[in-house]
Amino acid sequence: MDYCLIIHWLLNAAGLFCGKYRLHSKEDEDQKNLVTKGEVIRGVLSQQVVQAVVAIILFKVTGGNKTHEDTSNHNILVHVGLSAIKLVIAMIVMDTWQYWMHRVMHQKKFLYKHIHSQHHRLTVPYSFGALYNNPIEGFLLDTIGGALSFLASGITPRASIFFFSFATIKTVDDHCGFWLPRINPFHRFFYNNAAYPDVHHQFYGANYNFSQPFFSTWDRLLGTFMPYSVLQRDEGGFEARPSQD
Template sequence: MAFGVSDELLSTFIPIVVYWIYSGVCVLFSSLEEYRLHPKGEEDTKNIVSKWTVVKGVLVQQAFQVAISLILFTVIDSGSEAAAESQPSLFVIAMQFLVAMFVVDTWQYFMHRYMHMNKFLYKHIHSKHHRLIVPYSYGALYNHPLEGLLLDTTGGALSFLISGMTPRTSIFFFSFATIKSINDHCGLWLPGNPLNMFFDNNSAYHDIHHQLYGNKYNFSQPFFVVWDRILGTYMPYSLEKRKEGGLEARIIKD
């Protein structure tokens, strides 16, 4: 408990606050054309959904996440005082992070891939997210509500339960996962960004997936690319400078 607020409530609401703060930081950097993966004007010319609609869609999904999170914490009945008395060691927390990352990646890969392969699900559910051909930060959670429930909320709940992390640990895990997801959609390649340096699954990698030629590749999210590599859906790319300025993720053809 911090400032009289339970760990459960902090775990529910802090990632949402992090979402809008980090998205805002990325928006500020998006004015730097030399670090963009697409010219800024393409956000309006290529995307088929308005930015205000995206904001409303994300708020709807976050409302669902809040409801499910509060229900989950109520069901498992993990009191904050008990959790505070039995916080695990840093080693255990690190292992829980790794387990949770693997669970999220596995769930997201297979569900995400199935939504692309099933024509009905893609047309009526997942295509909503792909209205953003040129992704930007606060569009990371712009999904159909059912997709948000199946991919993000359910995947997060499974990672929490299977890893055995405490509500306090989950504050940091879900905040980190939120930052990682935003980074993958921000459309930027900022020099020195550790999320792009240490994760193969990064903003350029996921940008490939949002293009028509990469629609059946690079399903992995948000952390690693293991399942794409194992199951043959990895599309290699190189990061090149555009003649007009900025950067571009280009596929490497055989």
């Protein structure tokens, strides 16, 4: 949460420099969102408490099996290679779980109305609203998704700290509401950046761009991918719109 607030403050405090890179105006952020920033902060903090408890339990249960891998004398290149493979597996597992859970949340009216619609109260996303969800959704998508990624990949607790920190940073960046391709390293390696979930949060894109947090693979494979163009507005800032690419 501290990281989210710092990024939000830095982007907004930058004023004239970053203001021209907004995907929505500050007025849109204040007027179109249906939840206060105080409610968002409280919701995210409560979710993080649950995630911390689950992480501690997982580390306690599996930690004994991971210590040997951390302290063994394997060849460093083999060790690094295996660790990289495990991290990729963790990314694939998380993407797969979150894609399907996210898609189901939209396509089942009861789940959308009573659970997922809370996240879409943020029509204009911002950084610390990235993980603002109904507690049930937070547990199903993020907490269970993280646990499955950890268990299926076999990454160590130490590596998992890096992995989950990276996933959180990526998610926060995706929802920051600023289009910064030239100075943002995520734009060099990932397609589903700030404009990708922004399209999903608009009415015309609600049934598209479900993939999160790393790749757009499942959307592309299963016909729920909505390509976009990011256009510069005459009055300043940018706007993400569907394209025919």
